[in-house]
Amino acid sequence: MSSELELAAGASAGGFVRRMAAKHAPPLGTPCANCATPLQGPWCYACGQSGEDFHRSIVRLMAEVVEGLLHADGRLWRTLPDLMFRPGRLTRSFLEGHRAPQIPPLRLFLVVLLALFLVGGLTSGVKVGPLNATTHTKVGGKVVTTTTQAKSLSDLTPEERARVQAAVSKVKVRIASDKSDEAAGNWLKERLNRTLADPERFYLILEQWSERFAILMLPISALLLSVLFIFQRRFYLFDHTIFSLHSLSALGLMIILAMGVSTIGG
Amino acid sequence: MLIPAPIHLFAHMRGVYRTSIVGTLARMFLLFLGSAVAAGILIVGLIAVGLNGMGA
Numbered sequence: 018m019s020s021e022l023e024l025a026a027g028a029s030a031g032g033f034v035r036r037m038a039a040k041h042a043p044p045l046g047t048p049c050a051n052c053a054t055p056l057q058g059p060w061c062y063a064c065g066q067s068g069e070d071f072h073r074s075i076v077r078l079m080a081e082v083v084e085g086l087l088h089a090d091g092r093l094w095r096t097l098p099d100l101m102f103r104p105g106r107l108t109r110s111f112l113e114g115h116r117a118p119q120i121p122p123l124r125l126f127l128v129v130l131l132a133l134f135l136v137g138g139l140t141s142g143v144k145v146g147p148l149n150a151t152t153h154t155k156v157g158g159k160v161v162t163t164t165t166q167a168k169s170l171s172d173l174t175p176e177e178r179a180r181v182q183a184a185v186s187k188v189k190v191r192i193a194s195d196k197s198d199e200a201a202g203n204w205l206k207e208r209l210n211r212t213l214a215d216p217e218r219f220y221l222i223l224e225q226w227s228e229r230f231a232i233l234m235l236p237i238s239a240l241l242l243s244v245l246f247i248f249q250r251r252f253y254l255f256d257h258t259i260f261s262l263h264s265l266s267a268l269g270l271m272i273i274l275a276m277g278v279s280t281i282g283g
Numbered sequence: 284m285l286i287p288a289p290i291h292l293f294a295h296m297r298g299v300y301r302t303s304i305v306g307t308l309a310r311m312f313l314l315f316l317g318s319a320v321a322a323g324i325l326i327v328g329l330i331a332v333g334l335n336g337m338g339a
Contacts, residue, residue: 105298208334222336241317
């Protein structure tokens with residue numbers, strides 16, 4: 018399984034530089050800069066080093082990196098509509114070997130994830146409405162529904178903050194069934210108090226780690242699909258991984274679209 | 284998001300795995316349950332990492 022994934026990642030990363038190397042390949046017979054073997058193509062067949070000459074302006078190199086990342090050569094515009102409107106056909110054609118006309122799934126997933134966090138970072142200034150807490154109480158045989166608005170930590174008044182801190186001081190952690198663990202309780206209380214004192218830092222840590230945690234959804238999804246299709250021997254973990262890469266990429270694009278629409282709509 | 288995402292997943296699963304409508308829906312439901320449990324664990328883990336970072 019790991020070799021399949023390595024192959025997929027290698028194919029993805031390899032494809033990124035292959036086009037550039039072919040585009041700027043030196044003439045046939047030029048000695049390789051590393052082992053001096055006469056080149057017979059864009060790569061040295063003896064040591065494997067690319068024969069590409071990188072002596073180009075930084076603007077040109079950056080433009081090539083962006084072009085290589087986004088595949089602005091046409092593959093992007095063929096892959097995206099299929100991903101959104103004919104996802105089954107896109108994944109099947111990749112699994113059946115028609116890989117050249119589309120963006121490698123791993124690169125697509127990584128670019129969408131990058132775009133998602135970029136857009137998320139840009140739109141994080143958008144004020145999200147406070148959460149509502151609804152309670153139902155019975156008064157004289159009638160059920161009365163009360164809705165109270167929950168505030169974010171940074172919006173608390175000093176009195177409310179003091180009340181929350183008093184509640185935090187009563188927190189008890191039970192690791193065993195009936196034994197409260199004092200050390201774990203103190204650990205939690207100390208950190209909750211620090212979070213109350215500096216909620217922005219807590220949000221920043223969550224934001225940094227959420228990017229890493231989001232990538233974990235890929236192996237989780239592939240493993241869940243493996244379990245769901247355990248009796249269908251024609252599908253391998255590689256197939257489920259490609260399905261998950263396409264599915265999560267499409268979901269990421271939908272979230273980006275929803276964030277864009279909500280930002281424009283105010 | 285609540286409407287297009289499940290429709291997309293249904294079309295995607297049907298297209299790739301060529302399963303029946305009932306089979307696809309059943310697997311989607313199980314996938315949703317599994318993903319919800321996994322997402323819950325990840326969120327708890329994320330909060331734990333965040334709280335741990337507050338101690339540094």
